[in-house]
Amino acid sequence: MNILVVDDELDVRALFEQRFRREIRGGQLRFAFAHSGEEALDYLHQHASELVLILSDINMPGMSGLELLSRIRQEYPTPPPPAPPRVMMLTAYADETSRQQALELGASDFLTKPVDFAALKQKLLQLAAQDDNTYENENSGS
Amino acid sequence: MALYQPDTIRIRSKFYSNDIVVTRQDSANATISLSPTEPDQDSTYKLKRNVEKGVADSGMNVLFLVAISIPLVRSMGRFINIKERLPFWNKLYSRFWILGMVYYLGMIILGLQHTKADDFYVLLVLGLMIAVLALVRDYRPARTLLLGLGPLAVAKGSELLLHAISPATLNFYREGFSSAQGFSVLWLIVFAFVARSHKRQAEAERLEREAAALEKRRIEAQNAILEQMVTERTTSLTRQTEELRETLEELRITQDQLIQSEKMASLGELTAGIAHEIQNPLNFVTNFADVSTELLSELREKQQKRTTLDAELEEELLTDLEQNLSKITHHGHRAASIVRGMLEHSRASTGERLPTDLNLLADEYLRLAYHGLRAKNKTFNATLLTDFAPDLPLIEAVGPDVGRVLLNLFTNAFYAVQKRREQLPAQPDYVPTVSVRTRALPEGGVEIRVRDNGTGIPEAARQKIFQPFFTTKPAGEGTGLGLSLSYDIITKGHNGTLSLETEEGQGTEFIIELPD
Known part of the structure; x- marks a missing residue:
């Protein structure tokens, strides 16, 4: 499963790579990184079909996570397939209004910083399993 | 006693008439004058015997003199304002009439009869006046009056003296003395007028002086009032200045406090932002520390098992560990610098460039x-x-x-x-x-x-x-x-x-x- 992590903090990459060392090595999760909303959109445009999940920080200079979310929803409306990437929001400002706003804009989840990596890992693996299933289903169905 | 024993016989013509007066004076100072009874008749002279009469009249004369001397003495007293100038003497002076009465009564009671009793009284009065005037000689009108009284006193005094020493000589110069007395009275009158004008002048000067003194006092009083006002004003100004200084000081303190509270207010606005800014590096610190622990346990696991010695993996783990430690340091510094910035912002500026x-x-x-x-x-x-x-x-x-x-x-x-x-x-x-x-x-x-x-x-x-x-x-x-x-x-x-x-x-x- 391909995941794009969007955060303006550069060290997020090193952190994710080490936190998900086993999963990456095992080929279950593949990470790509973008340091701003704009970069994320660029990446998305190039790898739209491969990308399953976007993990985005909300609070970034320039295009914010929420803006990115709405742009994705505009550019990749709901089916026909391929299914648009899910977007999970990550923020240090875990207040209800932001959460509501994110969910209304179509975020699939709303996580708060500091990130609980154990929980995140579980969620990602679950999604990966689902993804594999749908992939297999799609394959078997065709 | 032999009456009318010839002693001196003087025949004189009066200069103001053609009469021949024949005067005889005896040792008892009784005078017998021969004078023309009828001025028109040349030759008829009547011998006047006035000796007894003269002596008998002296009591009346004294009484008369006492009567007129009292107002005279009083008026002089008023003239020189004895009440104020010589308050002590005034007590005696104002009781002068007692002296006069005593003089007269003493004469009557003691039966003293003398032709010169009146003159003596006049001299007494003059003496008293002169004594009083001499005491107030600093006063110019008094001096003038003194000068006016002098000749009369001298004339009277010398007359009496001469009478006592040598009545004959006196008799001889009777007319001269009479004239001198007339002149001295005239002199006295003139000087009395002069003294009066002097007094007026002095009075005017005094009034002027008093007015000037009054003016001076008024000015002084005014000055005092002004002085007081100035003092009051100065005091109030000083107080105001002091108050203003205190207010200024208070304002300065308030300003400093405002600046400080402005800083604190902006700091308050930033607190959440700062907290967020600190949270990010702190998250990294804990995360990298966590990950490093995992890496270490993985390494140890591999060492204990000694199953597969994967040198490449081991190297990778060690590199990551090293990298994580440096990241922990980096983010620790980052958090520290934010805290330092916050402290710097809240601290009163040292002003050091x-x-x-x-x-x-x-x-x-x-x-x-x-x-x-x-x-x-x-x-x-x-x-x-x-x-x-x-x-x-x-x-x-x-x-x-x-x-x-x-x-x-x-x-x-x-x-x-x-x-x-x-x-x-x-x-x-x-x-x-x-x-x-x-x-x-x-x-x-x-x-x-x-x-x-x-x-x-x-x-x-x-x-x-x-x-x-x-x-x-x-x-x-x-x-x-x-x-x-x-x-x-x-x-x-x-x-x-x-x-x-x-x-x-x-x-x-x-x-x-x-x-x-």
């Missing part, structure tokens, strides 16, 4: 301001653009002070773009943008431009924008001190300039210029 990297300062405070606002308004978002000149020279500056100025400008910029967003909710393509640009000035020094595309500043507010307590923010949101303090810090504290370019509805740009 140090070489300062304004790029770093601007970046740091831009982030603080942004996150501070974000913490207050979650939905707020703005694009931050930075254009830092890489070759920017270090500037001697009071870092925390310039930081406060930047913080103010950034906060205002964010406020302006936020306002514009609120005013134009229907404009989705409006991107709130705050930018900061630094560049080295060709003539030396550094320029920092803080730009926003917010509401801009209306013409009316432009003039007052650097005035203390001027704010367009709602009550309770702004102290109105931010820009005025910023202006002071840049102009007075750093000899720089703070100016602005603004267009209503388009945005504002503040320009800081700091010299080398």
Whole structure:
């Protein structure tokens, strides 16, 4: 499963790579990184079909996570397939209004910083399993 | 006793008539005069015997003299104002009539009869007058009167003296004495008038003096009043000055407190942003520490099992560990520097100028301001653009002070773009943008431009924008001190300039210029 992590903090990459060392090595999760909303959109445009999940920080200079979310929803409306990437929001400002706003804009989840990596890992693996299933289903169905 | 024993017979013609007067005086001073009874008749002389009569008359004369001397003495007393000049003598002087009465009664009771008793009384009175006048001789009219009385007293005195020593001689010069007495009376009258005029003059002078003294006293009193008023005024002025000084001191203290509270207020606004800023590096610290623990346990596991010695994997784990430790250090420093910045901001400025990297300062405070606002308004978002000149020279500056100025400008910029967003909710393509640009000035020094595309500043507010307590923010949101303090810090504290370019509805740009 391909995941794009969007955060303006550069060290997020090193952190994710080490936190998900086993999963990456095992080929279950593949990470790509973008340091701003704009970069994320660029990446998305190039790898739209491969990308399953976007993990985005909300609070970034320039295009914010929420803006990115709405742009994705505009550019990749709901089916026909391929299914648009899910977007999970990550923020240090875990207040209800932001959460509501994110969910209304179509975020699939709303996580708060500091990130609980154990929980995140579980969620990602679950999604990966689902993804594999749908992939297999799609394959078997065709 | 043989009566009329011839002693002296004097035959004299009076100079004022043709009469021949024949006078005979005996030893008892009785005088027998022969005088013409009828002036027209040449030859008929009647012998007058006035000796007995003269002696008998002396009592009456004295009584008469006492009677007229009393008012005379009194009037002289009044003339020289004896009551005031010689208050002690006055008591005796005013009882002069007793002396007169005693003199007269004594004469009657003792049966003393003398032709010169009256003259003696006159001399007594004159003596008294002279004595009194001599006592007040400092008074000019008294002196004049003294001079007037002198001849009369001398005439009377010498007459009496001569009478006692040699009555015959006196008789011989009787007319001369009589004339002298007449002259001396005349003299006295003249001098009395002169004395009166002197007295008037003296009176006038006295009045003048008194008036002058009165005027002087009045002026003195006025001066005293003025003096008192001046003293009072001086006192009140001194008090006022003191009060003003105290008030000024209070104001200074209040100003210092205001500046401090302004700093604290801006710090309060930033607290959430700062907390966020600290949280990020702290998250990294804990995460990298966690991951490192995992890596270590993985390494140990592999060492214990000694199953597969994967040198490549081991190397990778060790590299990661090393990298993590340096990241932990890096983010620890980052958090520390934010805390330090916060402390610097809240601390009273030491005013020490140090070489300062304004790029770093601007970046740091831009982030603080942004996150501070974000913490207050979650939905707020703005694009931050930075254009830092890489070759920017270090500037001697009071870092925390310039930081406060930047913080103010950034906060205002964010406020302006936020306002514009609120005013134009229907404009989705409006991107709130705050930018900061630094560049080295060709003539030396550094320029920092803080730009926003917010509401801009209306013409009316432009003039007052650097005035203390001027704010367009709602009550309770702004102290109105931010820009005025910023202006002071840049102009007075750093000899720089703070100016602005603004267009209503388009945005504002503040320009800081700091010299080398």
